Amino acid sequence: MPMTLKGSCHCGAVHFTVESHTPYPYQRCYCSICRKTGGGGGYAINIMGDAGTLKVEGAHAIGVFHARIHRDDGTCEVSSGERRYCTKCGSALWVSDEAWPDLVHPFASAIDTDLPVPPESVHLMLSSKASWVEPQIGPNDQLFDAYPAESIEDWHRSRSLWID
Numbered sequence: 001m002p003m004t005l006k007g008s009c010h011c012g013a014v015h016f017t018v019e020s021h022t023p024y025p026y027q028r029c030y031c032s033i034c035r036k037t038g039g040g041g042g043y044a045i046n047i048m049g050d051a052g053t054l055k056v057e058g059a060h061a062i063g064v065f066h067a068r069i070h071r072d073d074g075t076c077e078v079s080s081g082e083r084r085y086c087t088k089c090g091s092a093l094w095v096s097d098e099a100w101p102d103l104v105h106p107f108a109s110a111i112d113t114d115l116p117v118p119p120e121s122v123h124l125m126l127s128s129k130a131s132w133v134e135p136q137i138g139p140n141d142q143l144f145d146a147y148p149a150e151s152i153e154d155w156h157r158s159r160s161l162w163i164d
Contacts, residue, residue, distance in 0.1 A: 009086035018049035026118035038092030042133030
């Protein structure tokens, strides 16, 4: 049975639930989008959930935006990912993307359910981290300048942490 994640914004205008087979908050993303929109410590943590199970109360208070991805060559593109946030308090809630319609990625910071403690962390997009950020690297942590090849599902399964 997957784990039910309950989440909300800071002001309480939005509440949501989603089922997750992969509830360990292990992946710390240091990209400028995550860092600036939801990461007070210089990174954000997303969890993966089953989009078909997402239930929302307070949808009228949800805003959607598409982040801009700035390239080294000076060009810019609009991300296909839709970031949901509370329009009343600004809390980052979740990300979804039409490329993966069966998935939703709530921000761990919006989850009210006690989450399991991961045995290690994966630090990704370190090439984008702010100069003031000093990642807290554990002895078994993995470091990546970009994205790791191992998916969230594969990470959970290879460590026997997948919840059926």
